[in-house]
Amino acid sequence: TSFIFKEVCGYPLSIFFIVVNEFCERFSYYGMRAVLVLYFKYFLRWDDDLATSIYHTFVALCYLTPILGAIVADSWLGKFKTIIYLSIVYAIGQVAMAVSAIHDITDTDRDGTPDNMTFHVVLSMVGLFLIALGTGGIKPCVAAFGGDQFSDHQDRQRRTFFSVFYLCINGGSLLSTIITPILRAQDCGIHSQQKCYSLAFGVPAALMLVALVVFIVGSGMYYKAEPQGNIMLDVCKCIGFAIKNRYRHRSNQYPKRQHWMDWAEEKYDKLLIAQIKMVLKVLFLYIPLPMFWTLFDQKGSRWTLQATTMNGYFGSLVIQPDQMQTVNPILILTLVPIMDSVIYPLINKCGLNFTPLKRMTVGMLLAAIAFVCAALVQIEIDKTLPTFPSTSQSQLKLLNMGSETVTIKIFNDFFVLQASNEYFTFEAGQINISVGHPEVRNTISLAKGQRQTLLIPLTITDEWLMTDDITSKPQEGNNAIRFVNGMKTAVNVSIPAANFGLIEPFSYSNYSLIKNGKVTFTLWSGSQSCEYSTDFGFGSSYTFFIPSTLVFGPNCQESITAAEDIKPNSVHMALQIPQYFFITAGEVMFSVTGLEFSYSQAPSNMKAVLQAGWLFTVAIGNFIVLIVAELAKLPKQWAEYVLFASLLVAVCFIFSIMAYFYTYIDPAEIEAQFKKNVNEDDEDNKHKLQKTERSNGKINVTKLSYYNMA
Numbered sequence: 001t002s003f004i005f006k007e008v009c010g011y012p013l014s015i016f017f018i019v020v021n022e023f024c025e026r027f028s029y030y031g032m033r034a035v036l037v038l039y040f041k042y043f044l045r046w047d048d049d050l051a052t053s054i055y056h057t058f059v060a061l062c063y064l065t066p067i068l069g070a071i072v073a074d075s076w077l078g079k080f081k082t083i084i085y086l087s088i089v090y091a092i093g094q095v096a097m098a099v100s101a102i103h104d105i106t107d108t109d110r111d112g113t114p115d116n117m118t119f120h121v122v123l124s125m126v127g128l129f130l131i132a133l134g135t136g137g138i139k140p141c142v143a144a145f146g147g148d149q150f151s152d153h154q155d156r157q158r159r160t161f162f163s164v165f166y167l168c169i170n171g172g173s174l175l176s177t178i179i180t181p182i183l184r185a186q187d188c189g190i191h192s193q194q195k196c197y198s199l200a201f202g203v204p205a206a207l208m209l210v211a212l213v214v215f216i217v218g219s220g221m222y223y224k225a226e227p228q229g230n231i232m233l234d235v236c237k238c239i240g241f242a243i244k245n246r247y248r249h250r251s252n253q254y255p256k257r258q259h260w261m262d263w264a265e266e267k268y269d270k271l272l273i274a275q276i277k278m279v280l281k282v283l284f285l286y287i288p289l290p291m292f293w294t295l296f297d298q299k300g301s302r303w304t305l306q307a308t309t310m311n312g313y314f315g316s317l318v319i320q321p322d323q324m325q326t327v328n329p330i331l332i333l334t335l336v337p338i339m340d341s342v343i344y345p346l347i348n349k350c351g352l353n354f355t356p357l358k359r360m361t362v363g364m365l366l367a368a369i370a371f372v373c374a375a376l377v378q379i380e381i382d383k384t385l386p387t388f389p390s391t392s393q394s395q396l397k398l399l400n401m402g403s404e405t406v407t408i409k410i411f412n413d414f415f416v417l418q419a420s421n422e423y424f425t426f427e428a429g430q431i432n433i434s435v436g437h438p439e440v441r442n443t444i445s446l447a448k449g450q451r452q453t454l455l456i457p458l459t460i461t462d463e464w465l466m467t468d469d470i471t472s473k474p475q476e477g478n479n480a481i482r483f484v485n486g487m488k489t490a491v492n493v494s495i496p497a498a499n500f501g502l503i504e505p506f507s508y509s510n511y512s513l514i515k516n517g518k519v520t521f522t523l524w525s526g527s528q529s530c531e532y533s534t535d536f537g538f539g540s541s542y543t544f545f546i547p548s549t550l551v552f553g554p555n556c557q558e559s560i561t562a563a564e565d566i567k568p569n570s571v572h573m574a575l576q577i578p579q580y581f582f583i584t585a586g587e588v589m590f591s592v593t594g595l596e597f598s599y600s601q602a603p604s605n606m607k608a609v610l611q612a613g614w615l616f617t618v619a620i621g622n623f624i625v626l627i628v629a630e631l632a633k634l635p636k637q638w639a640e641y642v643l644f645a646s647l648l649v650a651v652c653f654i655f656s657i658m659a660y661f662y663t664y665i666d667p668a669e670i671e672a673q674f675k676k677n678v679n680e681d682d683e684d685n686k687h688k689l690q691k692t693e694r695s696n697g698k699i700n701v702t703k704l705s706y707y708n709m710a
């Protein structure tokens with residue numbers, strides 16, 4: 001097809017539209033993905049399990065649909081039309097998501113909650129399906145279409161294009177993962193104000209429309225390779241025939257052929273057979289690759305959970321656990337240019353031939369190192385975690401509600417205390433406790449696997465109270481807070497974000513979860529009030545004791561005491577930076593290189609198919625996470641990290657052997673030779689034909705017997 005070819009600094013101008021399109025599309029995808037789980041949980045009101053499994057199913061689907069997109073592009077519509085049509089599907093999906101998040105549509109009683117949840121669920125599921133189809137479908141086409149814009153001699157420019165392409169992916173995703181959570185946190189609505197998920201989905205929808213428009217604007221400048229018929233069907237038929245024919249001629253009387261695909265020669269074109277051999281060689285090499293993605297994609301799950309047990313204060317800035325993920329695109333934006341302009345040229349200067357497959361091997365090793373770092377950080381975190389009772393044990397803490405210290409005897413140990421900050425561990429069952437002079441004895445029952453606090457009343461002869469305490473670290477960096485009222489009157493405790501309710505005399509409240517930062521509690525007793533302020537870190541639990549001697553007035557800061565049930569997270573989130581650094585350096589070497597490798601090694605009519613094969617390794621990697629995590633169930637998280645690192649090192653070893661035997665090819669060159677062969681149909685020339693292969697990244701000329709050209 002005809003097109004206007006314009007070049008800027010040696011690069012086709014058309015790629016400008018392609019990279020801008022990718023930037024907007026990735027903004028749209030990652031922006032929507034960033035708030036998806038919260039939308040499931042808080043808007044659709046699904047539980048954590050359902051929300052997580054639908055989320056992962058959606059992500060997996062996004063990496064399975066590239067196969068569909070590639071088949072449509074390579075065999076029917078061509079990449080250009082496939083991108084346009086599927087982008088429209090994609091944009092409709094994003095708009096459906098935005099509409100599904102407008103609570104006012106079904107909020108007939110105007111109480112702020114949707115009244116017909118089925119409408120919202122169905123619309124959002126349809127939306128997600130369309131998005132998965134769209135994003136997955138266009139993904140292999142956009143990268144391959146970009147690669148198509150370069151001519152055969154523009155190898156260096158094409159490599160740079162793939163790096164810039166990767167930068168755009170990460171620029172778009174970085175911006176959107178910062179922006180959409182902010183949009184979600186706004187209040188909006190017609191009849192009542194609710195969290196603005198519709199805006200958080202609406203902006204990605206708008207960006208997808210921008211992506212589509214930008215892509216269409218560049219239309220006249222693209223080189224559009226024509227689709228060459230239903231290539232996938234031909235490939236399947238050809239492979240099927242080769243297998244059948246080989247089986248039919250299994251007896252020793254038939255001479256062996258060099259490659260099992262050569263058994264298709266009777267019926268199929270030699271060029272097609274050669275192209276299938278090229279693709280199969282690369283696909284075989286892909287077998288170990290999903291393991292890299294298995295580790296890589298745990299950034300969003302395991303590493304984020306790890307961050308929830310860490311301290312996120314960076315000076316006055318507080319980083320939320322899920323925000324740590326933005327370190328990845330930030331590092332990509334810095335590492336890709338450094339690698340391309342400093343590290344790789346430096347390695348070249350040292351005379352080392354750092355081939356794509358060697359880069360990918362190093363990338364895998366770096367990812368394994370990242371997991372070793374994650375294990376080391378986990379060991380540090382584990383040291384700071386509380387030791388909870390085993391299933392046969394119980395832990396007990398004492399809180400004296402009186403103003404005088406009392407002597408307490410448990411078995412033969414004496415304690416003189418107001419309150420004990422530490423838990424004492426016992427075998428579960430009954431224990432005898434004596435308190436004060438004259439001694440008041442009591443037998444208390446300790447529950448198995450529980451933490452409890454014994455509240456010793458003001459008058460020790462009164463009934464003793466036992467509270468059930470928290471037995472796990474509060475999730476997502478929250479702090480679990482409760483109050484014990486030692487006063488003779490009921491007290492109401494509140495903060496803007498939570499109300500502990502009315503706490504009866506000599507009684508206690510339930511735990512409430514509150515965020516980190518400075519919190520001011522207001523205590524009310526009748527018309528009297530006072531304020532108590534304190535600072536919270538991440539993941540702590542406190543029992544605040546209101547003594548009988550408390551005087552209501554401007555403040556009650558001095559009187560209230562805090563017992564630390566669980567210490568705040570003390571290992572700093574900055575310690576995750578090394579693991580992010582290694583996984584991202586690994587990603588640059590593995591993923592950016594792999595993207596380009598998949599393009600350069602694919603025959604012209606199967607470029608998108610190999611891109612889809614590459615993305616398929618991502619989908620398999622995600623499934624492995626689910627399977628290994630489910631099967632291994634290691635008691636210690638650090639051990640699971642070490643297991644994943646070891647698996648990747650083992651896989652990397654296998655991959656390096658496979659890579660050693662891989663011969664780089666130039667598909668365009670081979671195809672050209674074939675075509676020349678057919679055109680000339682000259683016996684003499686045929687014998688002269690030699691195969692141009694790239695061995696260890698350098699072009700060398702060898703016999704082309706493998707591809708059976710002669």
Ligand SMILES: CC(C)C[C@H](NC(=O)[C@@H](N)Cc1ccccc1)C(=O)O
Nearest residue numbers: 169170173174177325328329332618
């Ligand atoms: C997995 C994909 C093949 C590669 C690519 N992803 C990335 O480049 C990630 N670094 C982007 C990212 C952004 C924010 C949080 C985590 C990851 C892609 O999406 O095409």
